[in-house]
Amino acid sequence: MRYVTRILAAICAFAAAIVAIGPIVWAVSTSVKRNNEIFAVPPKLIPSSATLDHYGRLIAEGVHWSFVNSAIYSIIAVSSAVALGTLAGYAFVRFEFRMKNALLHLFMAAMAIPSYALLLPTQILFVELGLFNTPAALPILYAAHVIPFAVWMTRAHFASVPIELEHAAAVDGYTRFEAVWRVVLPGAKPALIAAAAFGFLYAWNDYITSTTMIDSPELRTLPVALIFFQGFHGRDWGALMAGAVIATIPPVVLFLAFRRYLIGGFSEGSVKG
């Protein structure tokens, strides 16, 4: 009886894995097929001869520059958000200052502000400030979205590190900055990676903020560029799937590399929450 349930569970698990991964494999397959095979009936999973023409067409249309834009925006936003968030997270644990609790609550409240509610006001604000449709717009918006989360993650970590660790480093002749940089921060790696990885997935995958904040083709992010490409070449499924593949590689590789920290970050937060 037990044996039967295990086999049943394994079959269901296999089916679930196919449903999760199958569509992605199909996209990869489409992206390297020649056009006559893309529309073949019945469909073929493995093409008789592979081609990179579809990827070439994306480059001919300049879509690769949007890939570069997405990468630059995401990396600047995430690194500055994690840096600023870590400073604040550390200060909330190790320093006493006026309105400390009120400010901490402000960060938590900022996490509860739904992002759709900010789309219109920030657009009006950025138009007023001359930031609308500039390279700075998206890094600022993405960073602001990630900072509260980074504060929350790092603060929870620093609170679990005994102050004696820093005192011992001070006895060894480290300045306070050196003690934090060489002793405390390396231990905070899981929290920093989880915050950075979540931030990157959010920034890289965003479409709605990007499409409402950027007009110029040369400043576009990849998801927006793909939607425009679809508008012009709606039936070019080879190139569209090539675009889907290049847009998917960075987040999926990042997720697979850091899955331990990401899954840990979520389940830990929920059990404590």
Add this chain to the structure above:
Amino acid sequence: MNAQTTRQRPAAGESDPAAAARRAGLALVVPALGVVVAVNVLPAFFGFYSSLRAIFFFGDDGFIGWRNYAELFADPATWAAIRRSMIFTFGSLGLAVPLATLAAMGIRKLGAWGRLLLTVLLVPWAMSPIVVALLWKWILLPSPGGLLASILAHFGIEPINLLSHPDFAMPTVIAVGVWRTFAFAAIILTAGLGQIPADLYRAASVDGLTAIERFRRITFPLLSPSLLIVLSVLTISYFNEVQIIIGLTAGGPIHSTTTLGYQLFEVGFVELNQGKGNAIAIVMFLINLFLIVGYVRLLGGGRK
């Protein structure tokens, strides 16, 4: 944690080391705080303020009180959009939560293979909603070339264009949204299942409880704190989902997938009626709040 920060010797001319520490603490918080207040907190208030004004295409025609809201609620399209938002949200939950519960139970049963399964199921969650929409549009293409149509044709089923059929578009959008997100819920439920003491199940099998009884009397009640978290997080994320709808159907056909979130996008950014768009955002926020309070009342009562 109070006096620990005062170890450093005060610089010449500074008499109070505690005051120096206060300044240092504040100085570390201010950069992060500045960005969050300027770009998140103040715009949130500005959004409410704007919802009380007539703003078209960045031109502010002044204060009009609650007229944006009155207009919104007088319009049957708003009520239709709210109804579709509810169908989308609860349809997605109805599909995602049972699937995630089953997945979590399977993941625990399978041990090391279960962890691998969780990783595999989470891959779609790492993808962009827009890319997911593009990918499924290709799979759902009626033919030739559409994968689903070809599989159905193999079984002699006539292919239909699911995304451009007013009755099938909404269920299809729900299914694609759930494909991307349900495994996220499985993480929390797997952790929740891990908290249930194994002794309880041993005792239950001694008492001769069936699998269904075990689920009803042990798993479900002890899992309800995790379920509360899953329901709250997924409700917010489904209620606010708009990117997958933009990518798959753009609110169509005949508005059959125009949810409140999509209406916000259309009114605010396509029609550029920014006053009314902000009013929709506030209404969405209030509905979110109402739903979460409802969950806490419903499921949170059993928590100690």
